[in-house]
Structure formats: C-alpha cells, structure tokens
Amino acid sequence: MSACVTFGDLTLGYHRHPAVHHLNGTVRRGSLTAVVGANGSGKSTLMKGIVGVLKPMSGRCAVAPGTSLAYLPQQSELDRSFPARVIDLVSLGLWPRRGLLGWHGARDKAVVADALSAVGLEGFDARPIDSLSGGQLQRALFARVLVQDSDLILLDEPFNAVDARTVRDLIDLIMRWHGEKRTVMVVVHDLDLVREHFPEALLMAREPIAWGDTRAALSPENLLKARQFHEAWDEKAALCAPGQGGAYVHRHGGHEHSHAAAKDAA
C-alpha cells in the first residue's frame, strides 16, 4: 500500500500561530478519508498545505511524485460576476491536460459534456455562471473536478448550503472516485454522513486527535477530547520547543496510534 501524501511532523499556520500542529502519517493511495473537526481546527489549513498554496512552518508535507491533484476550496475565489458560461468554468478542468496553449479538441469537449451530465447539469452549458444557484454552482465545480481526472482529490466542505438530493448525488460521485482507486480527502461536518460513507476519518483539533477507521476515530472519547480544544489563538502562547507537542504517530496496517509527549504546548 503506497503513500499518496506523507506528513512529516507537519506544522502549518498563520503569523507564527499553528493551525495544524505536528501532524505525522500517510494518506494511502486509493483511500477515502473524511477530515473532521470543529471550526478553526485546521481542516482547511491542512488542505491548503497539501495543495501547496500554504508553505509549512516546519516539517514537511509530501505528495507522491507524479500525483495529479484536484482541489475544491471551501472559500472559492471564484468571481461569479465574471462573464463566463458554465462550460467555460468546467473547461478550466482541462488545464492539467492541455495547459496554456493546447487545443481543446472534440475529445476534450466530449469529456466536458460527460462531466456536465454526470453532475446532472445537461443543458446548462451556455448558462452564465452568475445565473446558477448555490447547489448548481457546486455541481459545476464537481464537474470541473471530474474533468481534471486527478489521482488525488481534495474537497473542502463540498456539502455546504447544498440540498439533500444534491448531497446524495455528490456522495455518489465521491464513491465513484473511490471505486476508481483515486485518493480522496473530504472535509465534512456531518458526522452521520461520515459514519455512513467514509471508511476512514481524521479528527482534528489543531493537534490530530485520531486518525484511522471511522468508528474508532469518531469514538465518544475522541470526540470529547476534540471538543475541549480551544479555538482562539493565545497571543502569549509559549514557544513550541523541539520534541514537544503532540508527536502523533499514525500507521496504517495495524492502525497503531500513539500519543507521545505532553499536550500542554501552545
């Protein structure tokens, strides 16, 4: 079982304050992981770290060489007032294949059309993006991920403000990606949804609290521990000394989890 993403004592954050603190472990190729935790617990930050738009404060976050990556951010910087049609937005997903100058041929157009019908947006090709509802836009963004055809797929709270039917459709897509042996990580808030559909979960509270089989990771004890996490930065927090902090070890296979060192740092 090869690693798709490897975290080595990874600390990510803003202005010297860690948002993800000393994370160790690997995301296996072909795994489907839900990333769970309270607001401010570092879930989105972790996603940004994997994508590479946020550089680690210390440690490393390595995506296996040659892995193509698709990322659907929580706070999209998408400009909905931009004069573009749905098909223009979804065609952006051809970038990894065609780049800046590659011609979008008949096959590419077929890929885009297939993606649109897979998310239930047939006939929406020529609609301006500013006329889409929230759920329709989310479907279009999923279509773009489909078009990207990536090995590693990162979805940050993709079910926000989306109705139940759309959630079901999007979950089906995620299951399809999982079936195609793609590596998928999804930030989700709905724990029932996680228990029902996601084989593995990573529970975060700045420190990683638990990671592994969903039932075990989301046990009442772990959830309680995660709930005790304090969201606000402490301006007077002590410096995090080397070797201190949650040296969290996560191994797959036997699912061994060990918590070393004190958790009183920062």
Add this chain to the structure above:
Amino acid sequence: MGPLYDWLIAPFAEYGFMQRALVGALMLSVSACPIGVFLMLRRMSLTGDAMAHAILPGAAVGFLFYGLQIIPMTLGGLAAGVIVALGAGAVSRLTVQKEDASMAAFYLISLALGVLIVSLRGSNVDLMHVLFGTVLALNDEALTLIGAIGVTTLVALAVFWRALVAECLDPLFLRSVSRLGPPVHFLFLGLVVLNLVGGFQALGTLLAVGLMMLPAASARFWTTRVEPMCLLAIGIGIVSCLAGLLLSYHASLASGPAIILSAGVVYILSTIFGTRGILATRIRPASHLTA
C-alpha cells in the same frame, strides 16, 4: 460629392495629419480596448488611472533632458510605469496591504514627482501637452511605436488568453494547477503600462486611460462573454475615435477630449439601452415564464 462625403470622408482624404491621427487612434483602439476589458473584469479600472499618473515622472525626465521628443519620453514613461507596477505589486504580495492602497501610494508619489520635474523646466503649456497629448501631431516615430505596441499586446493576449481568463475567473484554481498566476498578473500590468505609454503621445497620460476603459465599460452592458466583449470594446473604441476626430475637425474642438467624450456618450447610451442596461433590467414585461 455629397454632404456625407464632405462630412465623413473628406477630412481624412485631404489632410495627412488627419490620416495619421486616424491610423494612430485605430491602432490604439485595437490594442488598448481588450486590455481595458480585463482591467474592468479584474476590478482594476482605477488601476489604469493610477498607472497613467505613474507614467508622468518618467515622461517628465525624458522631457527635462530632451524636450518634447517621443522616444525619450516614452522610454521614461515605460520605466516609471514598470517601477510603480512592480513596487505596488510587491508591497501587496509581500505585506498585508492590498493592491489598491499600495498602488495609490506609489502613483501619488509618482505624480507629485512628475509635476515637480516638468515645472523645473517647462511652462504650463508643456505640462498640458504631456498630460493631454495631441493626436493631430503624430509623426512616423509615434505611429511606428503605437503599431509595435499594438502587435506586442495582441500577441501576448493570444498566447496568455487562457491564463488571463483563469486568473480573473478563479485565481485559486489557477494556483492549484499552474504556477502561471503571478507572472501573468505582472505581464498584464506590463501590457497596461505599454498601452498607456502608447496612448500618451496621442491622448496624453490622463486621457489615454479613457480610450482603454470607456469602451470596455460600455461593452459590459451588451454581452455576457469575454470574447465578444473584447471585440465590441474594440468596435466602440474605433467608432469613438472616428467620431471624436470628425467632431474636432468640424467644430474645432480639442481632439483628445473629443475622442474620449464620444466614448463617454457611447457609455451613457449603453448604460441606458444596453441588453444588460438600466431599461432592460428595470422595465419588466408584464408576463413571466413558467420555468
């Protein structure tokens, strides 16, 4: 020959300076109007204005040493524009300050410096010339320069089109699939400076922005796609230049302001009558559709 010929064709057919003005203005429209569309879509409409002010000290240094000569003033303007664009871009990317504030800071410093330098040597008339240009006095050098800038702009737009659109539409997505985002941003600012410098001999540093922004802002009211928007902006730019030159010829008006005011008229008509303008969006038909 009918009155129509006298009005529309004769001025250009009979006078060399009118032909040059027309050629210069048309080339400027083709090149600057699409740039204006992207400035507008990136919500940087006022950045064009700031950059136009920023060019002044460079042009003024050229003027200080060589008088009213196009090449030194152009090169000086180009250098000043690039310094301000890079400086403002660097401050916004490396600090918490956003680009609008850093751009304002840099262009105000630049503008004050420019006026100071011009006043060291010239009179108010010279300052007026630098600020407002003279499209009726374009020489071969100026036309060559405008042509070269136009070709450069169109080639750069064609090559980087997809990246420019992606950077406007969804910058975070572009960052997740490519490293082209920041270079494309600076390339674009470079094109803005280039086109303002090209426009300043004809229209002056201040009014050059007018030919860039007004057709773009007008085109926004007629279409919901980028490609037609750019073509329409170019068309509006060309019509405005023709109208402005003819008005200035027949009514003895200053040519630069006449061109920009013509574009202004198109803008106001577009805001009212455009397919996405006031009338179309405010006045609704009594019946509506079922879905």
